[in-house]
Amino acid sequence: MATSKKDQATTAPTPPPESGLKFFREILGQDWVVSHLKAAMIAGRLSHAYLFLGPGGVGKATTARALAAALNCTQPEADGDACGTCPSCRRLAAGTHPDFLVITPEESKAQIKIEQIRELRRLTAYPPLGGGWRVVLIKPAEALSAANDAAANALLKTLEEPPPQHLLVLTARGEADLLPTIVSRCHKLAFAPLPSALIIQELENRRALPRSQAALVTALSGGSLGRALALDPEELVRQRDQVLSDLDHINRGETGLVLEWAQRLTQNRTDLNNFLLLAQLWYRDLLLSHFQAPASLLAHQDLLSALEQARAGGAPATWFASFAALGVAQRHLQANLNPELTLDILGLRLQRHGNPYDSR
Numbered sequence: 001m002a003t004s005k006k007d008q009a010t011t012a013p014t015p016p017p018e019s020g021l022k023f024f025r026e027i028l029g030q031d032w033v034v035s036h037l038k039a040a041m042i043a044g045r046l047s048h049a050y051l052f053l054g055p056g057g058v059g060k061a062t063t064a065r066a067l068a069a070a071l072n073c074t075q076p077e078a079d080g081d082a083c084g085t086c087p088s089c090r091r092l093a094a095g096t097h098p099d100f101l102v103i104t105p106e107e108s109k110a111q112i113k114i115e116q117i118r119e120l121r122r123l124t125a126y127p128p129l130g131g132g133w134r135v136v137l138i139k140p141a142e143a144l145s146a147a148n149d150a151a152a153n154a155l156l157k158t159l160e161e162p163p164p165q166h167l168l169v170l171t172a173r174g175e176a177d178l179l180p181t182i183v184s185r186c187h188k189l190a191f192a193p194l195p196s197a198l199i200i201q202e203l204e205n206r207r208a209l210p211r212s213q214a215a216l217v218t219a220l221s222g223g224s225l226g227r228a229l230a231l232d233p234e235e236l237v238r239q240r241d242q243v244l245s246d247l248d249h250i251n252r253g254e255t256g257l258v259l260e261w262a263q264r265l266t267q268n269r270t271d272l273n274n275f276l277l278l279a280q281l282w283y284r285d286l287l288l289s290h291f292q293a294p295a296s297l298l299a300h301q302d303l304l305s306a307l308e309q310a311r312a313g314g315a316p317a318t319w320f321a322s323f324a325a326l327g328v329a330q331r332h333l334q335a336n337l338n339p340e341l342t343l344d345i346l347g348l349r350l351q352r353h354g355n356p357y358d359s360r
């Protein structure tokens with residue numbers, strides 16, 4: 001529908017949580033989930049509670065919104081999707097629909113308060129005001145048990161005895177941080193990370209990014225369109241250039257510089273994580289281009305001649321080794337090993353792999 005793109009463009013990057021109409025046909029890259037929900041809706045076999053699992057920014061809340069729109073639409077399309085023009089759709093678009101509720105932590109807090117769940121329970125004692133379905137989106141469900149389990153336990157009662165014409169949607173990255181009693185009462189649907197080609201296309205369309213920048217941003221997005229849209233492409237290019245300059249120094253075997261680099265990078269965890277990712281992408285690109293993969297698969301599409309030059313002066317075995325060393329450092333940091341020590345070792349490993357004449 002022609003309005004959908006305009007709708008997204010005006011609300012990006014962070015639409016207010018209670019407004020905005022979404023359609024099933026707008027949801028990108030989650031065809032299986034969408035067709036499952038539409039089929040269940042048309043057959044009248046929807047669960048009373050869903051748990052949408054998957055990384056951030058892949059469309060979980062958007063899908064909950066589209067479900068609420070479709071369920072309450074008075075003139076749905078033949079495939080069950082919302083019409084966009086009936087009174088219910090218009091109220092959803094304006095953020096004034098009385099039967100679509102979003103429960104989310106207040107301000108920047110990580111926790112949903114028990115009062116919010118008690119308020120929800122008071123409300124669900126009454127039927128939906130519009131005569132259709134009351135849809136309650138709880139996001140993220142991890143926030144139910146962030147400080148204690150009181151809010152989660154209060155919600156349990158609603159999940160155990162769901163009122164008629166009520167549907168709950170909980171979103172979460174994974175099940176690990178949720179109470180098993182919550183998980184077991186929901187129908188789980190897994191949202192996949194989005195394909196790179198799709199994210200690149202959205203960045204080109206919505207942000208008017210050149211292809212090479214879109215490719216770099218996408219490579220760092222982890223399959224999340226939300227994350228891709230939130231990243232600053234120019235800052236990323238600046239960081240990437242710094243990473244390549246660092247790698248160049250390290251490879252030239254200046255040990256003093258290696259240790260100084262390690263110390264500098266440990267000051268900022270975000271810089272450190274970005275270094276590891278960007279450097280991995282560099283070696284991945286070297287390997288991909290060595291094995292003649294198409295340039296469209298590369299993260300650093302603006303650096304084809306630099307890649308060519310680096311390929312001429314290196315060997316695949318050392319790129320594999322450097323890539324692996326970066327992965328080991330990543331795991332050590334995730335396991336809370338001493339960052340400075342981890343980076344010293346990483347720097348020395350990269351230095352050794354980067355110098356083909358070094359037989360240590």
Ligand SMILES: [Zn+2]
Binds near residue numbers: 073088
């Ligand atoms: Zn409608």
